Amino acid sequence: MPTQIHGMDERKTTCKVTFTPEGRTIECAPHTNLRALAIENDIDLYNGIAKYTNCEGMGLCGTCTVEVKPSGAVSPKGAIEKFRFIQLKGNLRLACQVSVEGDIEVKKYEGIYGTKGYRQDVAGSDVAKAYQEGKTVEEIASEKELHPGKVMVLLEREGVATRRPESA
Ligand code: FES
Known part of the structure; x- marks a missing residue:
């Protein structure tokens, strides 16, 4: 059985990267830097003066x-990206x-950072299921890269009764 790296077959020799809104698909070798690939192929990676x-x-x-x-088809977030956790929510990289x-698939949003209009795609039902399976609000927030307050809002929308925090 072939070894899996981030969900990718070890023997994969070509990756397909589809950029939107350009609508172009470019092939590259595994381990290619995404910024370098975009620049080499004249993809607009920066908005406005950031160019x-x-x-x-x-x-x-x-x-x-x-x-x-999908997030599993690229390298995981490193320290530099984790430090920018407020900006880099969900699948933003x-x-x-x-x-x-x-x-x-790679999508560039509006704004100087390219985050304007991005909405994190988290289903309330997934949050409710995780909570009902025994995970804490903090654990779910960390796992899904959400603010704990957002987790509470999603639980309320799903009609899930929240547990009382255990007294010390
Ligand atoms: S070019 Fe990537 S953070 Fe500046």
């Missing part, structure tokens, strides 16, 4: 942010920090 003021892939400016799906490991 000229970005940090050129150092992971400092945050303006190369894109949505990447810094293209300069992403290594392509499988077939992915």
Whole structure:
């Protein structure tokens, strides 16, 4: 049985990267840097003045942010991206920090950072199920990269009665 890396077959030799809104699909070798791939193929990775003021892939400016799906087909978030947890919710990634490991879809949103209009795709039913299976609000928030308050709102919308926190 072949070894799996981030859900990718170890023997995979070509990855397909589809950029939107351009609607272009580009093939690349596994472990290709996403920012480099976009630039080499004239994909607009930056909005507005960030085209000229970005940090050129150092992971400092945050303006190369894109949505990447599925998250298991790229390298996991490293320390630089985890530090930007408020900006990089859900599937948002810094293209300069992403290594392509499988077939992915990449979407650039509006705004200087490319996050304007992004809505995290979390189903309330999934949150309710996790809670009913015994996970805490904090555990669900961490797992799904949500604010704990958002988890509470989703639970309320799903009609789930919340447990009282245990007294110390
Ligand atoms: S280019 Fe600046 S963070 Fe990626």
